[in-house]
Every structure is written in C-alpha cells, then in structure tokens.
Amino acid sequence: MHPKSQSLASDRQHSTQNPKSVVVLGAGAWGTTLASLAAANGHRVQVRSRRDGAISPSEIERADVVVSAVSMQGVATVVREIQTLPLLPATIFVTATKGLDPVTTLTPAQIWQAAFPDRSVVVLCGPNLAKEIQQGLPAATVAGSTDDNAAVAVQAVFSSPQFRVYTNSDPLGVELGGTLKNVMAIAAGVCDGLHLGTNAKAALVTRGLTEIIRIGNSWGAKTETFYGLSGLGDLLATCNSPLSRNYQVGYQLAQGKTLSAILAHLEGTAEGVNTTQVLMQRARQQDIYMPITAEVYRLLQAEITPKQALEALMLRDLKSELL
Ligand SMILES: NC(=O)C1=CN([C@@H]2O[C@H](COP(=O)(O)OP(=O)(O)OC[C@H]3O[C@@H](n4cnc5c(N)ncnc54)[C@H](OP(=O)(O)O)[C@@H]3O)[C@@H](O)[C@H]2O)C=CC1
Ligand SMILES: O=C(CO)COP(=O)(O)O
Incomplete structure (x- = not known):
C-alpha cells in the first residue's frame, strides 16, 4: 500500500x-x-x-x-x-x-x-x-x-x-454541486406546484444538471464530481423533498404567492434566491447559456409568472441533447 x-x-x-x-x-x-x-x-x-x-x-x-x-x-x-x-x-x-x-x-x-x-x-x-x-x-x-x-x-x-x-x-465541484442545485430546487418546486407530472420533473432535473455542469466546468470544477453525492445526490434530494426550503419557495410561487410573502414565513434560509442572482450575473459575464436559471431568475424578479416560465423553456429553439 x-x-x-x-x-x-x-x-x-x-x-x-x-x-x-x-x-x-x-x-x-x-x-x-x-x-x-x-x-x-x-x-x-x-x-x-x-x-x-x-x-x-x-x-x-x-x-x-x-x-x-x-x-x-x-x-x-x-x-x-x-x-x-x-x-x-x-x-x-x-x-x-x-x-x-x-x-x-x-x-x-x-x-x-x-x-x-x-x-x-x-x-x-x-x-x-x-x-x-x-x-x-x-x-x-x-x-x-x-x-x-x-x-x-x-x-x-x-x-x-x-x-x-x-x-x-475536488472541493470546488463539491461546493458548487451543493450550491447550484438550490436554483434547480426552486424550479422543481414550481414544477410540482403546477402539477406538471413526473416526466416534466425528470426533464427539469436532468437538464438542470447539464446546466450546473456547464457553468461548473467553466469555474474549474470536475464533471465527475457533479455526478456524485454533492451534485446529483443533493439535486435529487432537494428537488424531491418538501423539506427543502428552496423547493418550498418554488412550490409557493407556483401557487401565486409573492416572493416576499413566502420568505417572510419560511422556516430558515433559502440560499437559492440569492444564488440565482449571482449565477445569472456570472453566466452573463461569461456568456454561458443557462436557460433554466434564467427563467428562475425572471420568476424571482416577478417579471414572469410560473406558467410563462414553463412556456419559455418549452418553446426555445430545438437542439441536440449533447450540445
Ligand atoms: N438545513 C439544511 O438541511 C442544510 C443547510 N445547509 C446550508 O447551511 C447553511 C445554514 O443553513 P441552516 O442552518 O439550515 O439555516 P438557518 O436559517 O436555520 O440558520 C442560519 C444560520 O446562519 C447564521 N447567520 C445568518 N446571518 C448571519 C450573520 N449575518 N452573521 C452570523 N451568522 C449569521 C444564523 O446564526 P444564528 O445561529 O446566530 O442565528 C444561523 O446559524 C446554508 O447555507 C444552507 O444552505 C447545508 C446542508 C443542509
Ligand atoms: O441543502 C440542503 C439539503 O442538502 C437543504 O436544502 P434547503 O436549503 O433547500 O432546505
């Protein structure tokens, strides 16, 4: 040894x-x-x-x-x-x-x-x-x-x-996996709050992971780390559990509540709200394509409704899965 x-x-x-x-x-x-x-x-x-x-x-x-x-x-x-x-x-x-x-x-x-x-x-x-x-x-x-x-x-x-x-x-990959999934947990809460079904949720989480890997790689983190516990593992946990505060934010947005009303009654911190802003800032600076994050951002800014966010995601240009 x-x-x-x-x-x-x-x-x-x-x-x-x-x-x-x-x-x-x-x-x-x-x-x-x-x-x-x-x-x-x-x-x-x-x-x-x-x-x-x-x-x-x-x-x-x-x-x-x-x-x-x-x-x-x-x-x-x-x-x-x-x-x-x-x-x-x-x-x-x-x-x-x-x-x-x-x-x-x-x-x-x-x-x-x-x-x-x-x-x-x-x-x-x-x-x-x-x-x-x-x-x-x-x-x-x-x-x-x-x-x-x-x-x-x-x-x-x-x-x-x-x-x-x-x-x-790969501490950066471990940390970014746990951090960036909070944005996807908000999106997953919206998905469940709108009762879009299991297929939609699977698509969201899978494409969310693609997005996390895309920006995570540009940060210097390793792809394989995002397939581990702190990446895919934490993404699955928070996108599927009503215990997640970030999921709760998305779920309640889908029910028509305002962000400020949700945060006023939330038990504990939903880091994804701030992380979405920072992630958008970084994606814009570095010209990285982050479609789900962009819609979560617009939703948190009250620029669009949850239904409009869904439509925007579904009506984008068609493309190859592996691009
Ligand atoms: N809850 C969970 O399941 C998990 C949470 N995390 C992460 O851990 C972190 C904390 O989460 P959680 O404990 O749930 O959050 P809570 O909302 O329960 O607690 C927030 C903590 O942050 C402290 N805090 C907030 N603002 C300040 C400040 N300005 N100066 C000093 N301390 C401050 C609070 O201090 P004080 O104690 O003095 O009030 C408190 O300990 C978050 O980043 C979260 O994403 C990670 C894994 C699991
Ligand atoms: O990070 C978490 C579990 O791994 C906790 O998720 P929330 O911060 O969304 O509650």
Whole structure:
C-alpha cells in the first residue's frame, strides 16, 4: 500500500478514539445537526450563535476543527471575526454553507481560503436535509479538500453508521454541486406546484444538471464530481423533498404567492434566491447559456409568472441533447 494511503486508512480506523475539539459557528438547523453528529462520535463540541455575542479567544484557541454552518449572508462577518482570534497551528476549517458571495461570486470555501491561505479548508456538502438527519435517518455526504489528510480528519469527525462521509479532492465541484442545485430546487418546486407530472420533473432535473455542469466546468470544477453525492445526490434530494426550503419557495410561487410573502414565513434560509442572482450575473459575464436559471431568475424578479416560465423553456429553439 502507498504510505499516504496507509496513513489515511489508519486515520479512518481510529476516528472516534481520537476525540477532537470542534467549534460549530451557526446555531441554525444545519449547525446544530452537525454539532450533534460530532458530539455523538465523542468529540468535544461547542456551538456558537451570533446571539451569544463575540466569540471568545479561549473558545477558538483550542479548536482542532472550526465548522462554519452560517448562511451565506453571515460568512464574511464570521471570517472577519475568526481572523482576529488565536488558532492552533493545525486547526482545520470546515465550510457547510451553500451559497455564493453576491459581489465577488466567490464560494464560501474560497472566502475562507483567501482569509487563511496557509490552512486547510474542507467543504462538507451532500444530500443532507437536516430534519431527516435529526431523526436519525441514514444519509451520506462528501468532505472535499485539496488536502487529503484534512478531508480524512473531517470524515472521521462526522462519520457514523447513520452518516457516511466520503472524501473528494475536488472541493470546488463539491461546493458548487451543493450550491447550484438550490436554483434547480426552486424550479422543481414550481414544477410540482403546477402539477406538471413526473416526466416534466425528470426533464427539469436532468437538464438542470447539464446546466450546473456547464457553468461548473467553466469555474474549474470536475464533471465527475457533479455526478456524485454533492451534485446529483443533493439535486435529487432537494428537488424531491418538501423539506427543502428552496423547493418550498418554488412550490409557493407556483401557487401565486409573492416572493416576499413566502420568505417572510419560511422556516430558515433559502440560499437559492440569492444564488440565482449571482449565477445569472456570472453566466452573463461569461456568456454561458443557462436557460433554466434564467427563467428562475425572471420568476424571482416577478417579471414572469410560473406558467410563462414553463412556456419559455418549452418553446426555445430545438437542439441536440449533447450540445
Ligand atoms: N438545513 C439544511 O438541511 C442544510 C443547510 N445547509 C446550508 O447551511 C447553511 C445554514 O443553513 P441552516 O442552518 O439550515 O439555516 P438557518 O436559517 O436555520 O440558520 C442560519 C444560520 O446562519 C447564521 N447567520 C445568518 N446571518 C448571519 C450573520 N449575518 N452573521 C452570523 N451568522 C449569521 C444564523 O446564526 P444564528 O445561529 O446566530 O442565528 C444561523 O446559524 C446554508 O447555507 C444552507 O444552505 C447545508 C446542508 C443542509
Ligand atoms: O441543502 C440542503 C439539503 O442538502 C437543504 O436544502 P434547503 O436549503 O433547500 O432546505
């Protein structure tokens, strides 16, 4: 066995015999769920909500792993705060946020890495509806990093018989899969809200994946990653579950509600609303054809109705599937 593979394998075996100090930033649905998974594996876990006030140096200076599970709008604030605090030399950052920066279009991992260029950043993304995991239902996810050892360490922190964590060396692909599917989840909610049937939904999800791969490749992510858990896997989960907040947004738009009314009553964050805007901005800048995203964008801007969005998609120029 290659020496590196040997050390990775032994890390995997000794996961729960090596308790780590884990700080989770963000006490929302996902932060509290990740905290429970790590605590159930015997790790020392602290969850930090912004309502607790500033993070104290003593909390963070012993952390082996810092998990950021805040929504996109909180990422820059949290990064700035952590930058002022002392850290262990080997502290690993894990980012679980599925969003894009509205100004720079950077992903959360890119923001963390730019702020901490010498540290390992691991993306944690997959088909992980928090409510199902809280009920103890089985799920799988991906720890993506260019640092294999960091990915394996994070795999060990969260893996359990109920939660299977894979590693992947294409963190950008892992992160973009989890982020861009939120746009398609809004579209899938519209599809179900209009009762368009199973054929229509299958077409939407399949062509949605094509769109995600097209822009994901231009970003530098690998095609095969999008066929994995954080891409196709998360796309299937959120496009088919009423538990997904993004799906709920689409479903309610199809029922004629306004976006502001939907968001006012939504339990938690629907990152796809912001992601659609950022994605359109990037697609226009780079001249990338994103027809489903464009219709979701126009729908969220209240420029068209759900029915008009459907007609626009169906009446486009006919073309080859593989173009
Ligand atoms: N719920 C899920 O099933 C999953 C969610 N995700 C992703 O995880 C992220 C969080 O989701 P979720 O927990 O569900 O969302 P929630 O809406 O439940 O919680 C949002 C979290 O973001 C924090 N936050 C928001 N704004 C700020 C800010 N300005 N400064 C600091 N913190 C802020 C909140 O802090 P506070 O705790 O202080 O209120 C809270 O912890 C999202 O990007 C989501 O896409 C990923 C996988 C699964
Ligand atoms: O990303 C998620 C599951 O993997 C959660 O989806 P929503 O943010 O749409 O609820």
